[in-house]
Amino acid sequence: MKKFARPVSVPFHTTISAALAVFIALPLYCTSAAAADASADQQPNVVGQAKQLPRVIVLATGGTISGTADARSAIGYNSGERTGQQLIKDVPGIEKFATISAEQISNIGSQDMNDKVWFQLAKRINEIFDRGEADGVVITHGTDTMEETAFFLKNVIHSTKPVVLVGSMRPGGVTSADGPNNLLEAVEVAASPQSQGRGVMVVMNDTIHDPRWITKTNTTSVQTFLSPNAGPIGYVDPASIRFVSPVLSARRAPYTLPVDGQLPRVEIVFAHSNMDATQIDHAIADKAKGIVIAGVGDGDVSNAAMLAMQRAAKMGVVVVRSSRVGSGFVNRNVEVDDDKSGFVASLDLNPEKARLLTQLLIANGITSPAQVQAAFSATY
Structure with a gap:
């Protein structure tokens, strides 16, 4: 026959004493726990208050x-x-x-x-x-x-x-x-x-x-x-x-602004059907330091305009081929022999940004086609 352990008898006064001890300690514990919880809840606020907004x-x-x-x-x-x-x-x-x-x-x-x-x-x-x-x-x-x-x-x-x-x-x-x-x-x-x-x-x-x-x-x-x-x-x-793109680790040194507060004159010439050399020749006569062509397609122009661009490049004018099209790249030496003509291909830069970069380059003494092309090729 299985034997069961006999319950241990606990004196009544001992039970009452233990109960009283728990009863007395409970408010103290609750107060302490509440304080700890409040402290934990307030900690981020304290850090946030201590840390100034940007x-x-x-x-x-x-x-x-x-x-x-x-x-x-x-x-x-x-x-x-x-x-x-x-x-x-x-x-x-x-x-x-x-x-x-x-x-x-x-x-x-x-x-x-x-x-x-x-x-x-x-x-x-x-x-x-x-x-x-x-x-x-x-x-x-x-x-x-x-x-x-x-x-x-x-x-x-x-x-x-x-x-x-x-x-x-x-x-x-x-x-x-x-x-x-x-x-x-x-x-x-x-x-x-x-x-x-x-x-x-x-x-x-x-x-x-x-x-x-x-x-x-x-x-x-x-x-x-x-x-x-x-x-x-x-x-x-x-x-x-x-x-959705990472921070670039390398950064090109910024260009220096001219001390006279003005950027060099660079004109944008918009290409179109039946285009002649007039606008390009006027830019040369107006002493433009650079000419950006907003060309058709991938930066192309009429034969008459192309000859005028070549004349400008031989005179030391920086000539950049961009495009009037809203997207895409203007690459070197595709329809136009840029190497022979001394032109720069704008790649992804539209005419207005190509003009700005050309101005900054000329202001910083960067005018050779090879140097200008290298700057246009830099992505940052």
Whole structure:
């Protein structure tokens, strides 16, 4: 027969004492546990409070993003009506991403963008980063020449901290104005640790672009900016940033700006059917230091224009073949014998960016076709 262990008898007073001890200790334990839990819960807040938000300086230049609607037409507006500080105040929640301040560099439509404003921007951005004034910079800008300003700054800013250009296709005060959200996302990108080391970028319509690749493709659509030959480098919304390309480890030294505050004269000549040599000869007569051909197809021109280009190259004018087509590359020595003629092929750079790079190269004493071609071939 199986035997069961006899229960151990515990004196009544011992049971009561143990129970009282637990009863007395329980509030102390709960208080201590609650304090520990509260401390654990508060720890991230303490770190967050101790850590300051990134500092972003907004440099305003004008454009549609600072424009106001005009009753002259259903889509009429006036550029450059509002200041950078006013733009910031119109964006709820922007202060969550960064400590923001604004400076007014200019207040113009970007069709009037010029060397003076470019040099001011470059000087101020270099100062900001040299003096440690901010962790990132945002530039509000009109869309018409935004890609040119971005490409210029990419080639002259010596810091790799984020510089984000942003604009809008619709002015403030109209239905579905895209400026406030674009500005919010630009500040978000400029303030993000993910953006460190990426330098100059453009943020428009939830998309992040590299200045080399971006171009405006539509006159009025909010999705006007595309990077046809490479695609965007990332995407952004008010809750997240997703870069799809890595940070480049190597970076070419920036070009030096001329001390007189002006870039050399470089003309763009647009190719077309029945083209003669007139525009090219006029550029030579006007003492242009460089000529960029917005050629047909892969940078081709008529025979008459080709002869004029060859004359210009022999006179020491830097001649670059680009294309009026919206995408694709202009390669060397395909339909045109670039080596024999002393021409430069623009590769992926459209005429406006080819002009800018040619200006910077000439200003830095780089004028031989081989040297210029090497600079055009550099991807960064």
